Amino acid sequence: MQHHLILRVVTKLLCGAIILYAFYVQFHGDYSPGGGFQAGVIMAVAFIAYGVVFGLDAVQKVLPAWVVHKLAALGVLVYSMTGVVSLFLGYAFLDYGAFSPHHPSHGQHWGILAVELGVGITVTGVMVTIYYAFASRIPRITDEEW
Amino acid sequence: MATETSHHVAMTLHDHLPMLQVLIPFIASPLIVLMGARGGLSWLIAFVASLASFIVSIVLLMEVIDGGFISYAIGGWAPPLGIEYRVDAANAFMLFLISGISTIVLPFAYESVKAEISAKHHTLFYSCYLLCFTGLLGVVITGDAFNVFVFLEISSLSTYALIATGAERDKRALTAAYDYLVMGTIGATFFVIGIGFLYMATGTLNMADLAERIADQENNRTIKAAFAFILVGMGLKVAIYPLHLWLPNSYTYAPSAITAFLAATATKAAIYVILRFTFSVFQPSFQFEVYALEFIILPLAVLAMFAASFIAVFQSDLKRMLAYSSIAQIGYMLLGIALLNSTGLTGSIVHLFNHGITKAVLFMGVGALVLRSGSSFYSRIRGMGRVMPITGAAMVVGGLSLIGVPGTAGFISKWELVQATLERGWWPLAFLIAASSLLAVIYVWRFVEVLYLHEPAYGADHREAPLTMLVPIWIMALACIYFGFATEITLGAARTAADGLLAGTTGMLESVTSTEAGH
Numbered sequence: 001m002q003h004h005l006i007l008r009v010v011t012k013l014l015c016g017a018i019i020l021y022a023f024y025v026q027f028h029g030d031y032s033p034g035g036g037f038q039a040g041v042i043m044a045v046a047f048i049a050y051g052v053v054f055g056l057d058a059v060q061k062v063l064p065a066w067v068v069h070k071l072a073a074l075g076v077l078v079y080s081m082t083g084v085v086s087l088f089l090g091y092a093f094l095d096y097g098a099f100s101p102h103h104p105s106h107g108q109h110w111g112i113l114a115v116e117l118g119v120g121i122t123v124t125g126v127m128v129t130i131y132y133a134f135a136s137r138i139p140r141i142t143d144e145e146w
Numbered sequence: 147m148a149t150e151t152s153h154h155v156a157m158t159l160h161d162h163l164p165m166l167q168v169l170i171p172f173i174a175s176p177l178i179v180l181m182g183a184r185g186g187l188s189w190l191i192a193f194v195a196s197l198a199s200f201i202v203s204i205v206l207l208m209e210v211i212d213g214g215f216i217s218y219a220i221g222g223w224a225p226p227l228g229i230e231y232r233v234d235a236a237n238a239f240m241l242f243l244i245s246g247i248s249t250i251v252l253p254f255a256y257e258s259v260k261a262e263i264s265a266k267h268h269t270l271f272y273s274c275y276l277l278c279f280t281g282l283l284g285v286v287i288t289g290d291a292f293n294v295f296v297f298l299e300i301s302s303l304s305t306y307a308l309i310a311t312g313a314e315r316d317k318r319a320l321t322a323a324y325d326y327l328v329m330g331t332i333g334a335t336f337f338v339i340g341i342g343f344l345y346m347a348t349g350t351l352n353m354a355d356l357a358e359r360i361a362d363q364e365n366n367r368t369i370k371a372a373f374a375f376i377l378v379g380m381g382l383k384v385a386i387y388p389l390h391l392w393l394p395n396s397y398t399y400a401p402s403a404i405t406a407f408l409a410a411t412a413t414k415a416a417i418y419v420i421l422r423f424t425f426s427v428f429q430p431s432f433q434f435e436v437y438a439l440e441f442i443i444l445p446l447a448v449l450a451m452f453a454a455s456f457i458a459v460f461q462s463d464l465k466r467m468l469a470y471s472s473i474a475q476i477g478y479m480l481l482g483i484a485l486l487n488s489t490g491l492t493g494s495i496v497h498l499f500n501h502g503i504t505k506a507v508l509f510m511g512v513g514a515l516v517l518r519s520g521s522s523f524y525s526r527i528r529g530m531g532r533v534m535p536i537t538g539a540a541m542v543v544g545g546l547s548l549i550g551v552p553g554t555a556g557f558i559s560k561w562e563l564v565q566a567t568l569e570r571g572w573w574p575l576a577f578l579i580a581a582s583s584l585l586a587v588i589y590v591w592r593f594v595e596v597l598y599l600h601e602p603a604y605g606a607d608h609r610e611a612p613l614t615m616l617v618p619i620w621i622m623a624l625a626c627i628y629f630g631f632a633t634e635i636t637l638g639a640a641r642t643a644a645d646g647l648l649a650g651t652t653g654m655l656e657s658v659t660s661t662e663a664g665h
Contacts, residue, residue, distance in 0.1 A: 066182075073179035073273075080173050090156025093165045095222030101154065 004053070011053040018046040022120075029116045030109055036116035040075075040123025047124075048131045056135050068128045075122025082114040164218040164231040167202045167241060168283050171195045175276035178269055185265055188272040193252045195276060199283065200245040207238040211639050213646065217289070225289065226352035232289030236495070236643035240286040240418045243499050247410040247506055248279050254618040255403035257611075258513045262315050262401045271311055275404075278304040282415045291427070292351045294419060295338045298383070302330045305412065309400040322395035329392040333382030340375030343368050344427075356427050364432050373435060376423050377443075383416035386443070386480060387450035390473045397469035398522075402513025405465065409472055409509050410502040417479055417498055421491075425647035430486055444484035448578055450477030455585035464593055465512050465522040468505065471548060471589060474582065475501045478563060481575070485566045491644035493562030496636050500547070500555035500629060507544035507622040511537055514611035514619065519603070524596045531597030533608045536616050538597050540623035545590035547626040550583050555629040558637065 022043035029035030051059035083094040091098035096111025159166075174195035178188045210216060215234035219225060233241070255275075263271055281301025285294055306327045312319030345351060347368040348359040363369050378389075385393040393413075397405050428435050451474050458470035475497070482494025514537045515527045531538030547554035550561075560579060567575040602608065610616070629636050 070180055070182075073176035076176040077173065077180060080169065080176075084169070084173070087157075087162055087165070091154070092157060092218070092222040093162070093169065093220055097154075097222060 007053055011049055015046045015050055018042060018049070022046065026116065026120045027113070030112045036119025037123050039116075040120040041127055043120065043124040044127030044131070047128050051131060051135060056132070060132070063128060065129075065132050068125050068132065070125075072122050072125030072129060075118045075120065075125060078118030078121060079115050080118075082111060082118065086111070161218075163202050163206055164216055164233050164287060165220070167199055167206065167245075168231075168280055168287060170198045170202070171276045171283070172280040175273045175280065178273045178276070183269055183272075185260070185268050188269050189252070189256050189259075192272040192276055193249070196245065196248045196252055196279065199279075200242075200249040203238070203241040203245045206233050207242045207639065209233075210235050210238045211642060213642055226350050226355035229293050230289040230352060231287050232354070233287060234643070235639055235646050236421065237286045237418065239495065239499065239639045239643055240415065241283060242639075243414065243502050244279070244282050244286065244411045247502060248407060250618045250621055251403055251407045251410070251506065251510065254406065254510050254513065254615050257614050258403045258517060259401060261517050262403075263311055264314060267311060267314075271308070274304045274307050274311075275407075277301075278308060278407075278412075282411055285415050286418055289353050290351055291341050291344065291353055291356060292338075295334065295341060298334055298337065298419075301412065301415070302334060302383075305408065306330070308404045308408075309396050312399045312401045312404070315401070316399050318395065319399035322392075322399045326392040326396045329382055329389075333379045333389075336375045336379030336382070338379075340372045340377075340379060343372035343375065347372065353422065353427050357429070360427070361429060364429075364434070369428075370434050373423075373428055373432075373438065377420065377438060380416055380420045380423070384413055384420060384480075385473055385476055387446050387453060387473065387477065390450075390454070390476075393473060394466055394469040397472065397509075398463060398466045402465075402509065402516050405469075406506050406509035406513060409468070410506040413472065413476060414498050414502055417476070417483075417494075421483060421495075421647060424483065425491075430648065436486065439484040439486060443480050447477040447480035447484060448575070450474055450480070451578065451582040452585065455582055455589065458589045459585060459592065461589075462524050463522055464515070464524060464527060464596075465509070467589055467593065468508050468512065471586065472501075472505060474586070475505075475548075477582075478560065478579070481579075482563050482566060485563075485570055485572075487566055487569055488641070488644050488648055489562060489569055490566030491647060492637065492640045493559055493566050495640040495643050496562055497559035499636055499640070500559045500626075503622050503625045503629070504544050504547040504554075504556055507540055507619060507626060508548065510615065510619045510622065511541035511544060514615045517611060517615070518609060524593070526603055528596055528600035529598070529602030531594070533602050534610050537611050537619060540616075540619045541597065542594060543623040543626055545594060547630070549586045549590055553627065553630050555626045555636075557630055558633050562637070 022039045025034035025042060026036065026039035029039065047059055047063055050062070086095045086098035087093050089098040094111070096108045097104035098107060099110045100107035174191050178191050181187070183191060206216065210233055213235065215232055217225065218231040220229045220231065259268065259271060278301050281297045281304065284297030285301060288294055288297060306323045309326060310320055310323035341351070344356055344360070347363060347366055348356055350356055350359060360366070360369050382389045397409060400408065424430065424435060424439070430436070454470045454474035454477065458467045458474065461467035461470060479494045479497050479501070482490040482497060512522050514534065515530050516522050518534060519526050519530055521527070543554070547556035550556040560583065564576045564579055567573065567579065
């Protein structure tokens, strides 16, 4: 996509902002609309946009396919391990009160943050995986065809 | 509870058993992917998780076999607001079946998967397998109607992927998986629409709470619509006769180990959901339910027994034949449900279990034949019974159990069903059960003839199956015989389960609202 100067510059500029916004949505999920799922999708959008403009090879240099697979699994583990920790603290699975027994509402916040982080990581992983799966199927369009 | 911290009593490992039942395979699944475990290691993780889950299920079954139930509030949020896992005799028995089958099929899967799926896919294969296993356990253990849907989707989505892995051997696995995906999704959608209606009418999703709130709403049209949607949606997953079209191809083209696992567990879990909804959530005294069971399910069950058996007779592929036979056997289970009495329900639950182990023997046997001959077509496995006598003998035992010959597990459940029809005074049905068993004699004889009464075909790998396959096959074959004589465990658990289901959940609600795990 050598000819699309504006697209390339704008994408480069935006990617950072998109990722920042994803983190904002991620960590404000317990106070304001948002949370892991939305943040994960937004995060994935940054990579997908980069991939669309600069090509699959470029984006896979940043985020190789195998890393994306691991991310998808890692998020699920973060989620379930949060529950396992509360389980080891003598509370029910995913009872966030366990993280701060004397101040359960704080525990709820921490628990939600940890769980949403897991959701965010997995959603990012899965979204990018889906993009990779589709993008790597079709023969890539050469520059001359534009 | 989140608010009662000062009175918090630390829960012990024993209290966590219902959670661990589902949690262990669930955590093992992403762990395999994260570690990038190859071949043997991914198998080992899957096996250990499955074994641990099996042990948990035995402990749970022993606790509830004499009645009572265990409740586990996830996140400490007490039901009916929070999600509840509720183990009673009916689902403890199912958990025992599913995790038991998985633990025995996995050692078999080791060689079979190595031969049928290329090594680079093993990591994802075992990860998917564990997800499917988790989903089935979750469907069975949960006491929350919406949670059933969530777990159903977990198991279904991973099942589609697992069936599609058969594409390395036969490309038709892809279309089979796609067909199942379309039909399974329609089924799941119908199911969730039904749940939506129930939620609309009652404002709750907890099954026990639902039962209490719809007990006096028999004439509420929303409730009736909910029942219809749930029955049809689950009917698709169960493969009730005219809704069975996804099943033969899925079972035929899936990898052998997956077929053995799914045939023994997946449709059974769906039947359990139907049982749970028809008897625990909706009352069996509802007139519309009685009509639906007697005038729709009963004829369809009888139709399945004959039509599917009849189709099975004319198959030329052993795996496909067994798939049609599965549809026929599902007919017996539905028949037991539609009889609406304790004996029928007991027969249905026992048949669920007995048919599970019977089909596990047969499909694992087919898997062993496929490993050595490369195909399950009758023309390719001719005479293999002579070349692989140990596998062949186990398959004959499985075949006998499928027919329902006295001394095998299959006899017990059919006997129970015949008794149930006589109790209702519907003796023609008893004849029909016997007559459809005669069809089973024909299709079982066909494969026995192919296995033993022909000269072995050329070009096949003429050896007995490896020990890792023979041991699981024979454990299941011996179980077929064992449960044909020692009926206290299966019949006992099934009777408790049936009585519990017929009693409905009324009166259990006080224990639901208290947070303590009660008996």
